[in-house]
Amino acid sequence: xxxxxxxxxxxxxxxxxxxxxxxxxxxxxxxxxxxxxxxxxxxxxxxxxxxxxxxxxxxxxxxxxxxxxxxxxxxxxxxxxxxxxxxxxxxxxxxxxxxxxxxxxxxxxxxxxxxxxxxxxxxxxxxxxxxxxxxxxx
Numbered sequence: 718x719x720x721x722x723x724x725x726x727x728x729x730x731x732x733x734x735x736x737x738x739x740x741x742x743x744x745x746x747x748x749x750x751x752x753x754x755x756x757x758x759x760x761x762x763x764x765x766x767x768x769x770x771x772x773x774x775x776x777x778x779x780x781x782x783x784x785x786x787x788x789x790x791x792x793x794x795x796x797x798x799x800x801x802x803x804x805x806x807x808x809x810x811x812x813x814x815x816x817x818x819x820x821x822x823x824x825x826x827x828x829x830x831x832x833x834x835x836x837x838x839x840x841x842x843x844x845x846x847x848x849x850x851x852x853x854x855x
Contacts, residue, residue, distance in 0.1 A: 729832050731797040731799075731800070731802070731829065732797055734753070734802070734829055734832065735795040735796070735797050735802050736795075737749070737753055738750075738753060738792075738795050738802060738804065738827065738834075739792055739795045741753065742790065742791075742792035742795075742804065742806070743791070743792055745784070745789070745790075747777055747780055747781065750777075750780070751773060751777055753833065753834050754773040754776060754777075754833060754834050755773070755830070755831075755833035755834060755835045756772060756773050757771075757772055757773075757835070758770070758772065758773050758776055758833075758834055758835055758836065758837065759771055759772075759835070759836050759837070760775075760776050760779065760836070760837040760838075760839070761837075761838065761839075762838070762839060763838050763840065763845075763849050765838075770837075776837065783811075786810070787810040788808065788809070788810040788811050789808070789809045789810050790806045790807070790808045790809075790823070791806060791807045791808075791809075792804055792805070792806045793805055793806060793807060798850060800828065800829055800830065801826050801827060801828050801829065801850060802826070802827040802829065803824060803825075803826060803843075803846060803847070803850070804824065804825040804826075804827060805822070805823075805824055805843065806822070806823050806824070806825070807820045807821070807822060807823075808820060808821050808822075808823050813841075821841075822841075822843070823839065823840070823841060824839070824840040824841075824842070824843050824845075824846040825837055825838065825839050825840070825846075826838045826840070826846055826849065826850055
C-alpha cells in the first residue's frame with residue numbers, strides 16, 4: 718500500500734486502513750491491530766457515556782480475555798462508510814454463539830481519525846449499526 722503525503726505527514730486512505738483492519742482481524746494479530754488503534758481509543762455499546770474501554774491497552778486486554786476464554790471472531794467484511802468502518806464478523810465460543818448453534822453475527826463501527834481508530838461501538842444487528850451511523854452522520 719502506498720501511503721500519501723498530507724501536510725508532510727504520511728496518511729493512508731480509508732480503503733488501505735480497512736484492508737489493514739481486515740488483515741489484523743482475520744489473522745487475530747493483536748500487535749498489528751494495536752498499531753491501528755489511537756492510544757485514547759474508546760470502546761463500548763452505542764450511546765455509552767462511560768465506555769468499558771477507554772484506551773488502547775484496555776481494548777487489547779478485552780480482546781485477550783476473550784481469546785483466553787476460547788472466543789474467536791472471524792471478520793468477513795469491512796466496509797468504508799466515510800470516516801468510519803463497518804466490520805461484520807462471525808463470533809464463536811461465546812454464550813450467545815452457543816445459543817445460536819455455534820456462531821453469532823456481530824458488527825462494529827470503527828471511527829477513524831488521523832489514520833487511527835479512535836472509537837469502537839459494538840452491535841448485535843447490522844441494521845442497528847447502520848441506523849446508529851445514520852444518526853451520527855446525518
